[in-house]
Amino acid sequence: MTVQERILQFLRGKNRDKAIEADTELFQSGAVNSLFALEIVMFVEDEFHIKLKKNDLKIENFSTVERIAALVERAGGAK
Amino acid sequence: MEERSQKRIKCLVWDLDNTLWEGTLSEGGGGTLRPGVRETLAELDRRGILLSIASKNEPGPALRAREALGVADFFLCPQISWDGKAAGIRRIADLLNLKLEAFALIDDSAFERDAVRFALPAVSVYPETALDGLLALPEFTVRFITEDSANRRRMYQADLQRRKAKEEYAGGGEAFLKTLGIEVTLRRVGEEDLRRVEELTIRTHQLNSTGYTYSYEELLALSRSPDYIFLVCGLRDRYGDSGKVGLLLLKREAGFLSIELLIVSCRVMACGVGGALVAYAVRLARRLGLGLRAPFLRTEHNRVMYITYRFSGFEEIEEDGDRLLLEYHGEGDPALPDYLCWHDEAFAGDGA
Numbered sequence: 130m131t132v133q134e135r136i137l138q139f140l141r142g143k144n145r146d147k148a149i150e151a152d153t154e155l156f157q158s159g160a161v162n163s164l165f166a167l168e169i170v171m172f173v174e175d176e177f178h179i180k181l182k183k184n185d186l187k188i189e190n191f192s193t194v195e196r197i198a199a200l201v202e203r204a205g206g207a208k
Numbered sequence: 209m210e211e212r213s214q215k216r217i218k219c220l221v222w223d224l225d226n227t228l229w230e231g232t233l234s235e236g237g238g239g240t241l242r243p244g245v246r247e248t249l250a251e252l253d254r255r256g257i258l259l260s261i262a263s264k265n266e267p268g269p270a271l272r273a274r275e276a277l278g279v280a281d282f283f284l285c286p287q288i289s290w291d292g293k294a295a296g297i298r299r300i301a302d303l304l305n306l307k308l309e310a311f312a313l314i315d316d317s318a319f320e321r322d323a324v325r326f327a328l329p330a331v332s333v334y335p336e337t338a339l340d341g342l343l344a345l346p347e348f349t350v351r352f353i354t355e356d357s358a359n360r361r362r363m364y365q366a367d368l369q370r371r372k373a374k375e376e377y378a379g380g381g382e383a384f385l386k387t388l389g390i391e392v393t394l395r396r397v398g399e400e401d402l403r404r405v406e407e408l409t410i411r412t413h414q415l416n417s418t419g420y421t422y423s424y425e426e427l428l429a430l431s432r433s434p435d436y437i438f439l440v441c442g443l444r445d446r447y448g449d450s451g452k453v454g455l456l457l458l459k460r461e462a463g464f465l466s467i468e469l470l471i472v473s474c475r476v477m478a479c480g481v482g483g484a485l486v487a488y489a490v491r492l493a494r495r496l497g498l499g500l501r502a503p504f505l506r507t508e509h510n511r512v513m514y515i516t517y518r519f520s521g522f523e524e525i526e527e528d529g530d531r532l533l534l535e536y537h538g539e540g541d542p543a544l545p546d547y548l549c550w551h552d553e554a555f556a557g558d559g560a
Contacts, residue, residue: 157382160545161483161519163415163472167512186518 132177132198139172140194151194161188173197179204216411217332217347218306220252221297223315224263224270224288227336229277233265238273244339249282251343255350256357256407258304258364261286262296262313264320284364293320294327303371304364305474307509312347314338352403356451366448367475373447385547388445390479394488395553397431397438397455404452405440408471415482417470417513419505435460436468437492439554441485443476450476456485458492464499464535465489470513480545482513486520487542492555494541506530 130138133151140149149155155169156162169191174181181204190200222228224238228245231237252259259282263270267288274280285303287296293313301308308330315321316336325333332347342348350357374384397405402424409421422430431438441454453476457469467489472482493500502517507530514532521538544550 156519160480160487160543161516162382162478162480162545163482163512163516164478164480166483166515166519170515183518183524186515188519188521191519 132201133194135176136173136194136197136201139176140169149194151198153193155192155194156188166191169197173201177201177204215309215332215347216350217257217312218310218411219258219260219284219300219304219312220348221260221262221293221300221311221313222283223293223313223317223320223336224261224265224274226316227314228261228279229273233270233273238270241277241279242336242339246279248339248342249279252348253282253361254358255348255353256360257348257350258306258361259283260300260304261288262293262300262315263288264290264293282361284361285368292323292327294324297324297328297331303368305367305477314342350407352407354404354407356404357407359449359451363448363450363475366450370445370447382545382547385479385545388447388479388547389549390443390445390547391549391551392481392484393442393551393553394439394456395442397427397440399428399431401440401452402427402431405455408452408455408473409469411473415470415472415474415477415513416510417505417517418468418503419507419510420469430457437465437554441472441481443479443481454481454485456489458489460498461501464501465493465496467500467502470502477512480548482516483520484544484548484550486516486522487544490520490536490538491541491544493536500536501525502534502536504532504534506532 137149137151170181170186173179179201185200185204189196191197225232228241229238230240230242249259261283265288270288285300287299297311297313301311308328312332312334313321313324314334314336321333321335324331370388405427406424430436437458439456440452441456443450443453453473455469455471456467459466459468470485472485490500502522504514504517506514517534520542521536522534523537524532525535526533
């Protein structure tokens with residue numbers, strides 16, 4: 130599975146929302162849900178064995194699955 | 209102000225045979241509570257300490273015996289099965305969304321106590337003989353009994369119903385939150401709120417941005433000081449009233465507001481109240497023409513708060529070990545979640 134697919138699988142299971150696609154806005158309303166933010170950060174770190182740096186922790190990096198996957202690749206967790 | 213220290217038990221898990229009641233159910237016991245048990249249950253409940261059960265028994269007869277003794281209502285999510293008690297306690301912690309450090313077990317079996325100690329070292333363990341002095345132990349003592357502490361069991365029961373509804377709901381995330389009809393009320397802290405406010409600062413570790421706790425007298429002074437804006441946040445939804453669940457303490461500095469305290473009860477973390485309070489503070493500061501800063505003490509428990517700040521557009525401008533200073537560098541007014549119905553009574557009329 131690709132990085133994108135693994136993230137999608139997690140989010141679809143988590144939210145029971147099969148409609149999530151790679152370019153779906155995850156923080157639709159623009160509002161930050163703390164728990165969801167924590168879950169997605171922790172998933173990315175655990176799943177791809179990376180430790181995100183403080184400058185990675187921005188909502189722009191987590192706004193869609195595509196962007197999360199790009200962040201994972203930049204952080205060297207794509208292998 | 210002082211750093212928090214004393215461990216506090218938030219949930220006491222009871223064994224049944226020879227601990228809650230006299231004798232062993234499968235051998236004809238279970239007809240009478242042990243002396244002092246009923247009073248202890250009632251008092252812990254009044255203090256807002258949750259009660260549950262982990263027992264190796266047949267679930268059917270054990271639940272019926274508990275009903276017959278008239279104490280069934282005290283217990284949340286009882287775990288009665290032939291599985292290990294550590295698994296039962298883990299499941300209760302998961303259902304109630306509490307850390308294992310907040311749990312204690314009372315059990316007459318030395319074997320079970322050791323098994324739990326071994327598997328879950330964070331859980332405090334007491335023999336059944338501890339019942340007599342239990343209410344006087346500091347970890348079971350609270351300074352004040354507030355309206356919210358006495359209602360805590362009912363609030364958690366509502367939470368369990370909410371969770372069940374969520375599991376059965378087909379849509380995800382925010383779509384589910386929309387079905388809850390969540391109403392958030394924000395108002396200035398008054399003297400009548402202070403005991404609950406103190407309780408929130410003491411009880412909430414995971415979602416405390418600075419780790420500060422304040423004495424009652426300090427809180428009273430803050431609520432009256434013109435240099436501070438001190439707000440308390442209440443929450444209710446169609447499952448019931450969750451009471452006061454959040455605090456926001458803003459200090460007026462030259463050119464900016466400082467978030468001295470941001471606390472959200474773990475129970476409502478999933479509702480997005482933490483992010484909403486941060487967004488509210490940003491909007492308020494912008495309306496007053498001020499910047500916004502947030503001192504932050506990094507602990508092993510409050511990463512969720514840090515991520516909330518960062519995702520809300522805060523940047524670190526100072527770092528001294530685990531003490532950080534964050535500042536809002538975002539643009540425009542951040543959105544408040546559209547699944548929260550927001551009642552601003554703090555700045556009524558000129559809505560932040």
